[in-house]
Amino acid sequence: MTIKKAVFPAAGFGTRFLPATKAIPKEMLPLVDKPLIQYAVEEAKASGLKEMIIVTGMGKTAIEDHFDTSFELEILLKERGKTALLKEIEEVSGLVHFAYTRQKKPLGLGHAISITRNLINDEAFAVFLGDDIIDAKVPAMKQMIGVHKEYKTSVLAVQRVNKKDAHLYGVIKGEQVAPGVFRVLDLVEKPKENPPSNLAIIGRYILTPGIFDALERTRPGKGGEIQLTDALKILLETEDIYAYEFEGNRYDAGDKLGFLKANVSLALKRPELRAEFKKFLKQLGF
Ligand code: UTP
Numbered sequence: 127m128t129i130k131k132a133v134f135p136a137a138g139f140g141t142r143f144l145p146a147t148k149a150i151p152k153e154m155l156p157l158v159d160k161p162l163i164q165y166a167v168e169e170a171k172a173s174g175l176k177e178m179i180i181v182t183g184m185g186k187t188a189i190e191d192h193f194d195t196s197f198e199l200e201i202l203l204k205e206r207g208k209t210a211l212l213k214e215i216e217e218v219s220g221l222v223h224f225a226y227t228r229q230k231k232p233l234g235l236g237h238a239i240s241i242t243r244n245l246i247n248d249e250a251f252a253v254f255l256g257d258d259i260i261d262a263k264v265p266a267m268k269q270m271i272g273v274h275k276e277y278k279t280s281v282l283a284v285q286r287v288n289k290k291d292a293h294l295y296g297v298i299k300g301e302q303v304a305p306g307v308f309r310v311l312d313l314v315e316k317p318k319e320n321p322p323s324n325l326a327i328i329g330r331y332i333l334t335p336g337i338f339d340a341l342e343r344t345r346p347g348k349g350g351e352i353q354l355t356d357a358l359k360i361l362l363e364t365e366d367i368y369a370y371e372f373e374g375n376r377y378d379a380g381d382k383l384g385f386l387k388a389n390v391s392l393a394l395k396r397p398e399l400r401a402e403f404k405k406f407l408k409q410l411g412f
Contacts, residue, residue: 129271129332130177131251132170135238136163137183137229142381151186152380153256158392158399162379163189164218166254171222173267175252178224179245181238183231193224234351239333240341248335250274255329257381259388261395262374266330273307273370274332280361282310283330284369285376292317295326296355298369306371310362315348315355325369327355328376336365 140152147155153163167178182189196215203212225245229238239253252267260266270281284298296315299322300308314322331354340360347353358367377391378384390407393399 127249128174129250129252129274130175131179131246131249132167132175132177132267133179133181133239133242133246133251133253134163134166134256135181135229135235135253136186136189136256137181137232137238138235139232140380143385149185151188153186154188154192155379155385157259157379157385157388158396161192162259163256164192165259166256167193167218167222169260169265169267170252170254172265173252173271175267176222178222179242180224180226181229181242182226183229190224190226193219195219232351234346234349234353236341236344236352236354236357239354240338240352243338246335246338250280250332250334253329253331253333255380257379258329259377259379259392260328260330260372260374261377261392262372264373266372266374266376267332269372270330270332270370273368277307277366277368279365280334280337280358280367281332282358282367282369283328283372284308284325285328285371286324287326289321289324292321292324292326293319295328297321297323298325298327299323300325300369303368306373308369308371310367310369313355313359313362315353325371327369328372330372334361334365336361 136153140147143152154161180189227241229241266283270283273281293316296313297317298310299312300310303309312322337357340357343360344352344357347356377388379388393403
């Protein structure tokens with residue numbers, strides 16, 4: 127069965143970006159001229175997914191407005207003959223369907239996913255954490271769908287990190303079964319020492335519906351939150367899980383430095399900005 131649905135957990139408070147995120151959702155912070163969450167939605171679209179399920183929370187209505195049609199704005203752009211901009215605005219909300227569900231309290235990423243159960247039913251689905259921006263020739267999720275088609279299991283996106291940074295991630299212990307593909311033997315959330323490998327879990331997942339029962343059995347972990355990694359460990363008791371080392375550059379835009387890096391490198395890829403921006407960076411001495 128093909129994967130049609132994408133879940134975007136977006137109910138976190140985004141404390142690393144305070145005070146910017148006090149009144150504006152982190153997902154709406156712009157990289158060049160598009161909000162963070164739009165990059166993830168575009169990746170989902172480009173990977174063939176048709177139904178976008180966004181988990182929102184308090185103060186997140188700007189996300190819904192962003193993906194809604196803006197009748198007044200579209201009329202104004204039409205009147206002013208700004209057809210390129212109009213097309214871009216229409217494309218944001220076109221061709222796919224959006225559904226929103228609200229997480230009443232930020233009880234963790236695992237909890238945010240668990241509340242989508244009645245929207246997903248009994249099929250495998252994709253999860254995108256919008257903080258992770260992946261710039262890739264073939265969209266990262268499309269690459270993962272290829273792996274899912276072959277192995278029919280949950281698939282976790284992984285990337286190699288310096289062992290000294292492993293404590294920032296969920297890390298897998300895996301057995302390589304094909305180029306870039308690993309059968310997961312164990313998962314450790316933010317290992318304090320001796321990480322089982324340098325393969326860190328990144329914010330893209332394909333999950334089988336078995337994850338919902340696993341989430342129900344997951345007790346609150348660090349910070350009283352229901353952690354997805356803990357649920358994946360429970361799922362691993364009954365189902366195989368694979369990990370895939372995707373091809374592409376990834377930026378952690380939920381972190382200040384990563385956000386700045388993403389802005390600079392994405393701006394340098396824009397034909398209309400590239401030359402002038404490069405000149406400016408040179409002037410700064412880079
Ligand atoms: P983060 O750990 O990045 O938390 O969540 P955060 O609140 O977004 O940001 P910081 O760390 O406070 O700066 C990872 C993902 O899980 C979602 C977040 O929106 C983000 O996409 N999330 C987290 C939820 O949807 N609900 C939660 O209860 C927690």
